[in-house]
Amino acid sequence: MSDGLPAYRRHSTLGVVMALSAFVGLGAAPQAWAEGSRTLYPSTYPTSGGTCANTLNRGCRANLDLQPGNRYVGKVQRRTFLYVYAEAGEYVLLGSSNRTTGGDILVYNPQDFGTPGDETLPAVAAFSCASSSPPSGSFGGGSLGQLNTRTQELAGPHSADGSATVTNGFAPCAYRVPSSGVYGVQFMPASSGPTNLNGDVFNPRVSSSTAAAWDVTVRASASSLGNLDGRLFTYAWVGFTGVNNRPVYSRHDYVTLDGYRYSQALEGLDPNGFALYANRLGFLDNGQPLYKGVRGSDSFVTNLAAGLSAQRPEFPIFFSSIAPAAPHAAEVDKVLTALRIPLTPQPPSLSAVTFSGRPPSVGSRTVPGSGGTFRLSITGASTFQIVVSRDGVDFSPSNTANAVITGIAATGTQDVPWDGNDASGTAFPSGAAPYAYRASARAGEIHLPMIDTENNGNGTSTATATFGGGPTITKLNGPQAGNTTVYFDDRGYVTQSGTLVGQLNGTLCPSSPPPASTPAQALGGADSTLVYGASPQLYRWWPPGANANADCAATGGWGDAKGLDLWTYITSPAGNGVLWIDPLLRDTAASIFVPAAARPGSVVQGRLAFANRGADTATGLQYTLTLDRSCTDTVVSFANLPTGASASCVDTLGQGRYVFSGFPATLAGGASVLGADPAAPLVFSYAAPAGGTVTAVATVAGPAPDDVPANNSATGTTVISPVDLQTTASAPLTALAGESVTVLATFANLSGTAATPWTPAIAIGAALNCPAAVQLVSAPPGVTMAGFDTATCAVALLGVPPTLADGQILSLSFRYQAPALGQVPITTTVVTPGDAHTGNNSATATTTIAVVNMVISLSGMPLQAISGQPYSGTFSCTNAGLLDAVGGTRCAIDSGLPPGLSQTGCVLDRTNAAWLAGDTVPAGATVICRVAGTPVTIGQMVIVASTAAVGEAILSDNTATQGLAVVPLQSIPTLTQPATVALAALLFLMAVRLRPRRKEQ
Helix, strand or coil, X not given: CCCCCCHHHCCCCHHHHHHHHHHCCCCCCCCXXXXXXXXXXXXXXXXXXXXXXXXXXXXXXXXXXXXXXEEECCCEEEECCEEXXXXXXXXXXXXXXXXXXXXXXXXXCCCCCEECCEECCCCCCCEECCCCCCCCCCECCCXXXXXXXXXXXXXXXXXXXXXXXXXXXXXXXXXXXCCCEEEEEEEXXXXXXXXXXXXXXXXXXXXXXXXXXXXXEEECCCCCCCECCCXXXXXXXXXXXXXXXXXXXXXXXXXXCCCCEEEEECCCXXXXXXXXXXXXXXXEECCEECCCCEECCCCCCCCXXXXXXXXXXXXXXXXXXCCCCCCCHHHHHHHHHHCCCXXXXXXXXXXXXXXXXXXXXXXXXXXXXXXXXXXXXXXXXXXXXXXXXXXXXXXXXXXXXXXXXXXXXXXXXXXXXXXXXXXXXXXXXXXCCCEEEEEEEEEEEEECCEECCCECECCCCCCCCCCXXXXXXXXXXXXXXXXXXXXXXXXXXXXXXXXXXXXXXXXXXXXXXXXXXXXXXXXXXXXXXXXXXXXXXXXXECCCCECCXXXXXXXECCCCCEEECCEEEEECCCEEEEEEECCCCCCEEEEEECCCEECCCCEEEEEEEEEECCCCCECCCEEEEEECCCCCCCCCEEECCCCCCEEEEEEECCEEEEEEEXXXXXXXXXXXXXXXXXXXXXXXXXXXXXXXXXXXXXXXXXXXXXXXXXXXXXXXXXXXXXXXXXXXXXXXXXEECCCEEEEEEEEEECCCCCECCXXXXXXXXXXXXXXXXXXXXXXXXXXXXXXECCCCCEEEEECCCCCECCCCEEEEEEEEECCCCCEEEEEXXXXXXXXXXXXXXEEEEEEEEECECEEEECCCCCCEEECCCCEXXXXXXXXXXXXXXXXXXXXXXXXXXXXXXXXXXXXXXXXXXXECCCCCECCCCEEEEEEEECCCCCEEEEEEEEEECCCXXXXXXXXXXXXXXXXXXXXXXXXXXXXXXXXXXXXXXXXXXXXXXXXXX
16 A cells, blocks of 8 residues: 555554544544535545546545435435434524525424335425525525535535624525424425536535535524534435446444444445445345345346345434544434434343254254254344354354354244254254354344445455445444444355345356455454555455446446445354254155245245255155145246256145156155256245235155154245234343333334334233333334323334335334232234234233242141151242242241151252252252151141242242141951960861862762
């Protein structure tokens, strides 16, 4: 790297220093005096790295895109809508380079603006910059708001009333806000003028499709020059440079809904029209996070592979630093408080992870290709990851020989299925040694998709690049503040529905060109701090290409017509365990995947698999797929069958039974039926009917014995529904009495259709056992809690958006004080007209109050004793609570033992070690005490026993009584001497008469 490179781009060390000085207060404050385009392109913005308007060699400007109508990935409107928080009586000052040519600036009072990133403009604006009749106390009309030069852009606005000026500043229009809240701001394009852009940082041009220079500044009064930075944000930054070879170096700050803050510094990203936003899951595969990029067919990245979709923008994007130590941190905190985002994030926790194999396996054992279920106990996380290592040493998620299972985390206990395969789709083999697995929970997870960003650097290799790669992502708060690790995966993959996207674990495109990013993946993490020169440290750099606006065009840049995902997170300490895979001799198995729901008329795509999981060769095999619809009612098409194979349908009792011919009749041990492309699965598809359900059954059959006949068939059912809403509930497994408990309710639209109207419902507690009070902790913008019914436990909400957009996820969290004992469930439901997939319309999670609960039992004591004879019995004291009993413990007979009997000692069942009063009784453990001796009196006794411990919650089961009858020893009567002689004579006579007589010959 030459010394002549601008300081802004020297990321070997200086990039991090700049980030920390701006975000953590290690250096001077930023030189941007307010918020808007000047914070994106400050006075320190680089002036080297590309050509703009074919003039100087410098970084370029991405204009605010204002061309609504099309949506990136079907979710993000091609129009940036801005939000600004202001308090009653404050002023929102505005300016735009389009004001000279009819480009208005509109401000909307706080209200529901629709779906973030795809906002609906209200019919009436509260303020128009162009209006000469502004609201009382506001300023508008004339030349106010005209921001015409780079000098004015950097200097900022004069005071709202013009009484105080800024050197080289501009006269703004200004709106005096009537109440505190989040206001909407929409810049408008010029009424006339060029649509082509110059991308020039120094010469902002009037545009009829974008806004080059723009400003939103909040001040306390009409005469003030003091800016209240940190108030402006958006949910999707939609930009437009006009052409490529215009690298952009802007910085954007994000905050997750659980309070983690990040900065994103572009390092020469070279797009044309593009979108940046953030959410918790990125791209989705049948509702679960994909952790991959997606390919589209055009510049808006539409027509994704079957089952793939994009989560909508979710996290606010700020234009000023949101680091806790920033000079304007108090103003940022006001915004986050208004958005109900916590100011201090909580770390994730994984308290337990176990594995259970599928039947007929027992415990943590399974068989090849069968897999099983992981059970996780998680708190405060948004996602999880489990890696099953092939060798017990390498747990890298990028190793295709390992199994990697990821998904959405729920607070509490959740079960996670595993199909028994590694990342390449190959079943883990049996072995004498166990396989080790490692699980973690992740909080603060942020996905930062880059949509249709053609290029990300220059040069022919990383060694010759002088800009590009990245972006640099820096954690701004939490336990890893300052960390710059990121993750991505640009390799090809197979979707759950069976579509091969690119080359499996190769490139995302079927071939090269276009040349792929370098490196292709960083699932183990990459340092996003960049170094240029002979020993470069770049990630995700690729050679520049054209703006072809087509899927994997040979001439296009790698990012063209793609959505490239990038993510990072805070991870919990790992949970570890092992599982065993036992061998099978004979086991042929079928498996199937179908989407849980599909819209009427849509194409439903599923995948099939047939395999021999045993060690022996299987012969005489036949394969079928049966649908509960006739051959003509629902016509099934197949793809990627084995070369020369086909399927024919036979109607049987109204069901369409497809018999495959050309499939292998013999499968060697461990072999599978492979399609013409062995990297892709066997796929079937059909047009969804108007309603009802469609059930598909895949079957493999043969004459050979089978050790596990249950898996010879596999069933999948798809509900046909025009819309599919889902709700989940999360709650901690346990809580202490009096502790503050936080629970979460989530509502998601998994379909491709907006739900209007929709009704969410939340209840916290059970009838007659509701918390005394419930507090709303976090909620979508505009949603508030109207009340909590302590009789029915129902939460009343206000401001719920009337429409839940497709791909939108809304989460609400609540807090209550745990009662003294019992269980507190959170139950969520959601309904919308036409939702036939009702299986995911309700959810419940329960918190059990952890207490000490000692329970005594006398069931081991015999009910009768014999005076003068040995007697033995036991009684027990069990801690049935979830907390250890650590003080004041006792387990004793208080009264009622007859003379001669006594308590002889106690042991703890888990260790069989001697136990004395005062010793700890762990949760779930039992103290067993013995009573022994020889009773010496006769009579009916009543034994009274009791147990105790400090913190005992339920006194009713601390005592027990039981009767004990002590009876005399029953004597055996004796005969006198004469009676004994008479009895002997009688017995002799009886023996003689009964003796058999010899038969005479």
